[in-house]
Amino acid sequence: xxxxxxxxxxxxxxxxxxxxxxxFLLGFGIDQFFTxxxxxxxxxxxxxxxxxxxxxxxxxFFVLLGEVLVRGGVAAKTYAxxxxxxxxxxxxxxxxxxxxxxxxxxxSGSSVATAATVATVAMPQAEKLGYDPRLFSGAIAxxxxxGIMIPPSINLIVYGFLTETSIPQLFVAGLIPGLMLAVxxxxxxxxxxxxxxxxxxxxxxxxxxxxxxxLVHLIPIFLLFAAIVGSxxxxxxxxxxxxxxxxxxxxxxxxxxxxxxxxxxxESLYGTMRITAMIMLVVLGAAFLNFTLSSAGLGRELRAFxxxxxxxxxxxxxxxxxxxxxxxxxxxxxxxxxxxxxxxVPIVVGLGYDPIWFGILMIVLVEMALITPPVGLNLYVxxxxxxxxxxxxxxxxAIPYAVLMLLMAFLLIAVxxxxxxxxxxL
Amino acid sequence: xxxxxxxxxxNLPLYQQFESPxxxxxxxxxxxxxxxxxxxxxNEMGLGVGDVFNLxxxxxxxxxxxxxxxxxxxxxxxxxxxxxxxxxxADTARAMxxxxxxxxxxxxxxxxxxxxxxxAPYPPQIVFCNAEVSGLDDxxxxxxxxxxxxxxxxxxALGAEGVNVDFGEVPGALQRGAIDCAVTGxxxxxxxxxxxVSTHLVTLPLGGWDPVVTAMNMDRWNSLDAETxxxxxxxxxAEFETPAWAVAQDALVNDVACLTGNAECPYGDARDMVLVExxxxxxxxxRNILITEVLPDxxxxxxxxxxxxxxxxxxxxxxxxxxxx
Amino acid sequence: xxxxxxxxxxRINRVIALVVGLGxxxxxxxxxxxxxxxxxxxxxxGTSEITGYVMAVTTAWGxxxxxxxxxxxxxxxLRTRFASWGRVFLDLLAMLAMSATVVIIAFRAWxxxxxxxxxxxxxxxxxxxxxxxxxSLWFGGWVxxxxxxxxxxxxxxxxxxxxKLGAVEGKIGIRNEVEDELEQLR
Ligand code: NA
Ligand code: NA
Numbered sequence: 001x002x003x004x005x006x007x008x009x010x011x012x013x014x015x016x017x018x019x020x021x022x023x024f025l026l027g028f029g030i031d032q033f034f035t036x037x038x039x040x041x042x043x044x045x046x047x048x049x050x051x052x053x054x055x056x057x058x059x060x061f062f063v064l065l066g067e068v069l070v071r072g073g074v075a076a077k078t079y080a081x082x083x084x085x086x087x088x089x090x091x092x093x094x095x096x097x098x099x100x101x102x103x104x105x106x107x108s109g110s111s112v113a114t115a116a117t118v119a120t121v122a123m124p125q126a127e128k129l130g131y132d133p134r135l136f137s138g139a140i141a142x143x144x145x146x147g148i149m150i151p152p153s154i155n156l157i158v159y160g161f162l163t164e165t166s167i168p169q170l171f172v173a174g175l176i177p178g179l180m181l182a183v184x185x186x187x188x189x190x191x192x193x194x195x196x197x198x199x200x201x202x203x204x205x206x207x208x209x210x211x212x213x214x215l216v217h218l219i220p221i222f223l224l225f226a227a228i229v230g231s232x233x234x235x236x237x238x239x240x241x242x243x244x245x246x247x248x249x250x251x252x253x254x255x256x257x258x259x260x261x262x263x264x265x266x267e268s269l270y271g272t273m274r275i276t277a278m279i280m281l282v283v284l285g286a287a288f289l290n291f292t293l294s295s296a297g298l299g300r301e302l303r304a305f306x307x308x309x310x311x312x313x314x315x316x317x318x319x320x321x322x323x324x325x326x327x328x329x330x331x332x333x334x335x336x337x338x339x340x341x342x343x344x345v346p347i348v349v350g351l352g353y354d355p356i357w358f359g360i361l362m363i364v365l366v367e368m369a370l371i372t373p374p375v376g377l378n379l380y381v382x383x384x385x386x387x388x389x390x391x392x393x394x395x396x397x398a399i400p401y402a403v404l405m406l407l408m409a410f411l412l413i414a415v416x417x418x419x420x421x422x423x424x425x426l
Numbered sequence: 427x428x429x430x431x432x433x434x435x436x437n438l439p440l441y442q443q444f445e446s447p448x449x450x451x452x453x454x455x456x457x458x459x460x461x462x463x464x465x466x467x468x469n470e471m472g473l474g475v476g477d478v479f480n481l482x483x484x485x486x487x488x489x490x491x492x493x494x495x496x497x498x499x500x501x502x503x504x505x506x507x508x509x510x511x512x513x514x515x516a517d518t519a520r521a522m523x524x525x526x527x528x529x530x531x532x533x534x535x536x537x538x539x540x541x542x543x544x545x546a547p548y549p550p551q552i553v554f555c556n557a558e559v560s561g562l563d564d565x566x567x568x569x570x571x572x573x574x575x576x577x578x579x580x581x582x583a584l585g586a587e588g589v590n591v592d593f594g595e596v597p598g599a600l601q602r603g604a605i606d607c608a609v610t611g612x613x614x615x616x617x618x619x620x621x622x623v624s625t626h627l628v629t630l631p632l633g634g635w636d637p638v639v640t641a642m643n644m645d646r647w648n649s650l651d652a653e654t655x656x657x658x659x660x661x662x663x664a665e666f667e668t669p670a671w672a673v674a675q676d677a678l679v680n681d682v683a684c685l686t687g688n689a690e691c692p693y694g695d696a697r698d699m700v701l702v703e704x705x706x707x708x709x710x711x712x713r714n715i716l717i718t719e720v721l722p723d724x725x726x727x728x729x730x731x732x733x734x735x736x737x738x739x740x741x742x743x744x745x746x747x748x749x750x751x
Numbered sequence: 752x753x754x755x756x757x758x759x760x761x762r763i764n765r766v767i768a769l770v771v772g773l774g775x776x777x778x779x780x781x782x783x784x785x786x787x788x789x790x791x792x793x794x795x796x797g798t799s800e801i802t803g804y805v806m807a808v809t810t811a812w813g814x815x816x817x818x819x820x821x822x823x824x825x826x827x828x829l830r831t832r833f834a835s836w837g838r839v840f841l842d843l844l845a846m847l848a849m850s851a852t853v854v855i856i857a858f859r860a861w862x863x864x865x866x867x868x869x870x871x872x873x874x875x876x877x878x879x880x881x882x883x884x885x886x887s888l889w890f891g892g893w894v895x896x897x898x899x900x901x902x903x904x905x906x907x908x909x910x911x912x913x914x915k916l917g918a919v920e921g922k923i924g925i926r927n928e929v930e931d932e933l934e935q936l937r
Contacts, residue, residue, distance in 0.1 A: 014826070016825045016829070020823060021848050040855075043855065043856060048807065048886065051811070054802040273771060
């Protein structure tokens, strides 16, 4: 059965059949050949019960929130403001890139839109100020990945839905590792620019009154972040309610930035519907495959398989990490998550690891997939915004940050409390 | 013959002590190997609790068992199987369920295309509160997670606010104060660690007994020969239904002991929740509301024919009559 | 002619997406109102139930729109290495697989609605929502998606028979999300 799933998965996806459909087809196959039930008779009921979910509606809400902020011009203003505050550091403008990415990852779920915005605004300035194109574009690509780690994160909602783990707890667990990665990216940049100052471009200092002046553009975003994350952490609101509050605040902020009008609203709604349907087809397919696999007793078979290998839990975990890195070269975040969750999570939980912790570890690993070639969406986003130069420059520039993510993964394995301390103590 | 069987919650004693041994060992042995069973549970399959009997009727599996209350969306008359506050001990509860059995048979035949084999109890559904309560009056204005529609309606009639929360989300909701109280079986609450997030245990069975119905797909049942049907029915009554009822009363006493530490806990560490025993006056008040508000409301939902049938069977046993318009 | 029909379907789906999207906005408003009312100790009740229905309906009706906008995720590592006819072959294969799967889902969705109608089912909640209302909207969405899949497949085959390979790729190939996003910003 395990062999069937892996070969089916890779074969059908190589044929470029849409990932969600591949998952449904595999589910049909499992049902036909490996379960005692004609599960397909319950397909309609299953799709209804899975999509009739007040938890999953947080996904379109968060997507809409991000769309409104980015299309309302708030992202660009935030970037300019962060530049005033952070550009005195070695590596200057790069910290504003990372900061913007962090803030927007904190409020939206759409990492492509965020990376595209930052890249479009930043690139012309980078050329003017003499930054090394490799380091600069690599940092933007890497910063854009933070979107799925720092809560609220759509990927964490999907993980929680498919594994039946608590979404607020996942959000809490992602906070420290996410912020550590953001700070780590900045420190890495400072380090590189201190060793090789010629890569870093001009450092600039802005007069203090000007710094105070741009706070107008920073404070609303901080408030939005605090409102969403705070209300979930303190238990005042469910992730769905917090997302609704976020959408409301995003409209207010965008309105003050002068960005709310009918064309912008229309584009935001189109974007929300597109991304929601795209995510949901994959999520429903994964949920159905999950359902057929557990009905077929995959858990038992996996346990027997793992025992047959004679690996220790730690060795197994290392193999899993390796699998994610390899698959991550070719498959993008969300797909990588949903196709592996039905198989990996039962193994890992069966070995006695915490499912919340593994969710965070998995997020770090799939974040890496966004900047590892040949399929690394953020690399292409940044390359697209550069309009010139070679893609390999972006790839080289992203390497230090990818290494940092790998270190983060091992740190999480060595010190699980990085993810688990907050959920345990809140 | 191969039967695919879906059990109720795999983490609860009813499955572990009775369902699983009966279907995987006792029945195959009793049939001398002519009946084979493949068994899983609805939570291991990842089924929504409301879907279990619908899928049974569709023939996804041959046999399924879960709480009757989970299925009332498709059959409001089924709420009559589990009326809270009318049966305070296991013997009365069993008499009530036996009286309701012909109704349940008809409901499952017509609504879920299936044949009822047995009805066994979960322990009575009592109230866990993360709030200072000393009686029913204190629950006025509190947010309470009920299980099943009639319980939710009763809570509302008592002045509490009925809230829908998934079983797994209850501890978090109690902890952060999104709800004040939650109704579940004492044993389920002990196993799921609800004592960590609540302080007071009100032992009034506001949630009824959550009877678990075991049923077989009707087409599958009809495809069996009379001898096999007879074998299954006699074995399940003698080896599953009767023993499950026999331990129900003790289970409640033990579960409460484990939660409050008022006696020896046979399962593990005893906890120290405050035991709130409802007074006679509380009980009378609640029952009065049940009879004057909740049951007539149900009669309107289910239809007078069902209410009349209930009066003649269950009502006669427990001494309650629903007023019909 | 074929291209005109494509364009017409695309426009219809954009209208649908806009209507459903506005519904989503109304739902946001409803949740906000509920949160506000709760502060004052009252409540509309049933938000989790209603948001669930909205999600099921949004998902179902968004599917066809996402199809027309080429937004469903496909892994294109191998596809980019093929010549034009090879890519079109893969695109058609993908559409056929998708049509078959979605038709099965839509077909299996009917008994869910049918049962709610015959049993006159009401949600197992205090609101007691008659389930046929959200379920028929949901069922309609999946039927619409199935129709869209089949229509797109047939239209693409027609284009292939006319020898317009390039046009087929534009209609059922893989969307360049990056270019689109940057296009928006310029
Ligand atoms: Na995020
Ligand atoms: Na990659």
